[in-house]
Amino acid sequence: MSVCGSCHGCETSVLELPRPAATRSAPPKTIALVGPPNSGKSTLFNRLTGLRQKVANFPGVTVEQHTGVAELPDGRAVRVIDLPGIYSMSPRSEDEQVAYDVLTGKRADTPKPEAILLVLDSTNLARHLMLAAPILSLGVPTLIVLNMADDLRNRAGHVDREALSAQLGAPVALVSARRGEGIDEVFDFMAGALAKPTPMELPVLQDVPKCREWAGRVGRQARYQPPAPPQWTRRLDSVFLHPVAGPLVFALVVLAVFQTLFTAAVPLMNGVRWLFDVSGAWITATLPPSAFRSLLIDGVWKGVGSVVVFLPQVLLLFLFIGILEDSGYLARAALIADRTMARVGLQGKSFIPLLSAHACAVPAILSTRTIENKRDRTATILIAPFMTCPARLQVYTLIIAAFLPERRLLGVFSSRAAALLGLYALGFLAAVATAKALKSSILKSGSTQFLLEMPSYRWPTVQSLGLRLLDRSKVFLRRAGTVILLVMVILWVMAHVPTQGGRAPAIEHSFAGQIGHAIEPAIKPLGFNWKIGVGLITSLAARETIIGTLGAIYGMDPETHSGDLETAIHHDLTPGGAVALLIFFAFAMQCVSTIAVVRRETGGWKWPALQFGYMSVLAYSGAFLAAHLIR
Amino acid sequence: MLQLSGNNEPDGAPSTLLDLRRGDAAILDRIDLPGDEARRLMELGFLPGARITAGFSAPGGDPRVFQVDGSEIALRRETARLLKTRPDKGTRRAAGARIR
Numbered sequence: 130m131s132v133c134g135s136c137h138g139c140e141t142s143v144l145e146l147p148r149p150a151a152t153r154s155a156p157p158k159t160i161a162l163v164g165p166p167n168s169g170k171s172t173l174f175n176r177l178t179g180l181r182q183k184v185a186n187f188p189g190v191t192v193e194q195h196t197g198v199a200e201l202p203d204g205r206a207v208r209v210i211d212l213p214g215i216y217s218m219s220p221r222s223e224d225e226q227v228a229y230d231v232l233t234g235k236r237a238d239t240p241k242p243e244a245i246l247l248v249l250d251s252t253n254l255a256r257h258l259m260l261a262a263p264i265l266s267l268g269v270p271t272l273i274v275l276n277m278a279d280d281l282r283n284r285a286g287h288v289d290r291e292a293l294s295a296q297l298g299a300p301v302a303l304v305s306a307r308r309g310e311g312i313d314e315v316f317d318f319m320a321g322a323l324a325k326p327t328p329m330e331l332p333v334l335q336d337v338p339k340c341r342e343w344a345g346r347v348g349r350q351a352r353y354q355p356p357a358p359p360q361w362t363r364r365l366d367s368v369f370l371h372p373v374a375g376p377l378v379f380a381l382v383v384l385a386v387f388q389t390l391f392t393a394a395v396p397l398m399n400g401v402r403w404l405f406d407v408s409g410a411w412i413t414a415t416l417p418p419s420a421f422r423s424l425l426i427d428g429v430w431k432g433v434g435s436v437v438v439f440l441p442q443v444l445l446l447f448l449f450i451g452i453l454e455d456s457g458y459l460a461r462a463a464l465i466a467d468r469t470m471a472r473v474g475l476q477g478k479s480f481i482p483l484l485s486a487h488a489c490a491v492p493a494i495l496s497t498r499t500i501e502n503k504r505d506r507t508a509t510i511l512i513a514p515f516m517t518c519p520a521r522l523q524v525y526t527l528i529i530a531a532f533l534p535e536r537r538l539l540g541v542f543s544s545r546a547a548a549l550l551g552l553y554a555l556g557f558l559a560a561v562a563t564a565k566a567l568k569s570s571i572l573k574s575g576s577t578q579f580l581l582e583m584p585s586y587r588w589p590t591v592q593s594l595g596l597r598l599l600d601r602s603k604v605f606l607r608r609a610g611t612v613i614l615l616v617m618v619i620l621w622v623m624a625h626v627p628t629q630g631g632r633a634p635a636i637e638h639s640f641a642g643q644i645g646h647a648i649e650p651a652i653k654p655l656g657f658n659w660k661i662g663v664g665l666i667t668s669l670a671a672r673e674t675i676i677g678t679l680g681a682i683y684g685m686d687p688e689t690h691s692g693d694l695e696t697a698i699h700h701d702l703t704p705g706g707a708v709a710l711l712i713f714f715a716f717a718m719q720c721v722s723t724i725a726v727v728r729r730e731t732g733g734w735k736w737p738a739l740q741f742g743y744m745s746v747l748a749y750s751g752a753f754l755a756a757h758l759i760r
Numbered sequence: 761m762l763q764l765s766g767n768n769e770p771d772g773a774p775s776t777l778l779d780l781r782r783g784d785a786a787i788l789d790r791i792d793l794p795g796d797e798a799r800r801l802m803e804l805g806f807l808p809g810a811r812i813t814a815g816f817s818a819p820g821g822d823p824r825v826f827q828v829d830g831s832e833i834a835l836r837r838e839t840a841r842l843l844k845t846r847p848d849k850g851t852r853r854a855a856g857a858r859i860r
Binding site: 216217219255337341355367372373375460464465467468578579580581582583 | 793797799800801802803804805807808815816817818819820822823825829830831832833834835836838839
């Protein structure tokens with residue numbers, strides 16, 4: 130900060146910033162954001178860090194770590210850590226333990242924050258102040274951020290900032306993170322001199338009723354006037370939680386989700402596919418024919434392209450769910466879904482991940498973090514891959530088209546659509562049955578109670594939605610960029626060696642083909658031949674690769690070379706085999722990325738291994754039954 | 761129709777949050793849950809002496825949303841059963857309080 134106190138050339142008056150000589154502290158290098166859930170903490174975090182944020186895991190626990198960099202007006206950078214939403218600091222849950230450890234510097238991987246931003250909902254101040262007690266007792270310079278100041282104002286609430294600041298012995302800022310009000314005060318705090326808090330009194334931290342009394346006293350001293358109850362929330366809830374209208378809206382929302390997947394996403398998907406086709410054609414035209422070009426086109430472009438083409442679907446779905454979540458509706462949906470979920474041993478909060486899994490299981494499993502009950506969370510993670518994702522849909526569509534002529538059932542319903550719907554239902558039923566089995570045996574819950582806070586309805590902000598979409602697409606593209614890419618390259622290599630006279634071998638004699646022949650005895654009872662076998666192997670990494678693989682195999686085979694894929698499959702599979710293949714894909718776990726994320730979220734190999742084994746056995750048995758019952 | 765909040769159970773029969781219908785209010789007396797679980801509820805506002813009002817619910821009444829200490833928290837019946845209440849004396853429901 131420069132001070133032009135002695136310059137006479139400048140005619141304008143210059144503000145000399147106060148700088149107490151001895152106690153001027155260096156700007157904080159690390160600052161932590163703490164607050165109860167639903168206090169708008171993340172919105173403030175987004176305001177402070179913008180695009181300069183990333184999400185990672187705290188090593189050793191399945192707790193998310195959001196870190197970012199905030200740029201102060203004078204150009205200096207401050208590292209901001211967004212800690213999980215906590216109600217208190219009694220370390221019972223993983224979230225609270227991690228928050229406590231970070232704030233006290235006990236975590237080796239995270240530096241102890243030099244300052245704390247305590248974000249509280251100003252419309253619920255009396256209770257949220259309870260968290261101020263343990264935070265202030267840490268003795269770390271703290272800024273009390275009273276968020277949602279706009280709501281407080283609009284609903285005729287009021288608080289005396291100076292009085293509150295005097296009571297708590299710490300600076301207080303009135304902020305609306307959503308609208309960007311008061312944010313400069315937060316920056317001023319981060320840039321300025323920091324002092325330890327000097328609260329007038331603190332309660333016994335472990336005694337919850339005493340803490341609440343203290344919070345009430347402080348609030349009264351600060352002449353806190355609670356705002357009027359949120360009218361709009363009550364009004365909307367009278368519809369959304371109406372005995373009849375509520376479930377109707379819920380059903381409409383679920384339907385809209387699927388509608389998005391099937392229709393709205395299609396033009397975007399075609400656009401992505403076109404991009405890949407055009408760029409692929411350009412490469413084919415530009416590069417001379419070579420092994421490298423073949424690898425690039427047949428391996429990388431086709432393989433990665435087949436995954437990236439789903440990006441619009443995934444993003445649209447998460448945009449939709451993001452709007453539902455940020456607006457507050459999702460809590461109501463979880464409430465309505467709870468009873469049904471409870472019947473299979475789960476709870477309402479499992480509903481959202483299971484819905485998202487219809488777009489992609491990977492981000493869906495990540496979103497199970499909101500389920501506090503560890504066993505419910507594990508069960509949800511384990512059954513999520515049963516949901517019919519777009520990859521499965523691609524395979525279903527191909528096989529149904531090859532085997533089921535399009536007919537009108539009862540003159541109205543398309544036979545193919547009915548078959549598709551049946552497969553969707555099959556996946557759902559398998560998930561539900563598995564949940565019931567898990568929750569009655571190895572994942573049987575203790576007596577953990579179901580608690581769900583209903584936030585007030587709010588308009589979602591474009592910034593939060595945008596940032597969340599960016600985060601999701603990064604996760605999804607990382608999947609395409611690393612796992613699938615690696616697999617496609619390996620597959621390409623396996624299909625093109627050993628070379629015969631410097632040229633690629635016939636698919637039968639390549640490594641891939643040899644492996645297909647090797648496993649043929651095992652899959653013959655299911656009605657599959659070695660070609661399907663090769664397809665099954667490649668699909669272990671990602672389901673939809675079977676389409677490309679079969680396309681390549683039949684394409685290379687002089688007999689089927691000229692026909693289309695559907696005809697080729699039709700000749701190679703009996704109807705029983707076709708159904709068996711459908712059922713196999715309905716139940717099998719064929720997604721390396723899912724396995725990877727399950728491992729990360731459950732903290733070990735035990736669960737993903739169990740999941741893979743169980744689903745494989747189910748897939749094999751189901752296909753076996755189908756092949757033998759249907760002739 | 762004016763109605764006294766709370767319930768009209770004879771003395772001796774404990775009343776719980778389960779007995780509240782939409783719009784009814786009562787005072788929380790105690791939480792019949794082990795320490796950790798009770799603490800979680802207390803942190804959310806369910807403190808002995810707090811006034812709790814029953815709000816909307818999922819179809820069928822389970823789970824139900826309860827307004828307590830400035831927040832709305834949904835509980836299942838099995839939990840609501842364990843939150844013992846006493847009548848909220850001294851307040852009569854005003855004509856506008858019931859939203860029908």
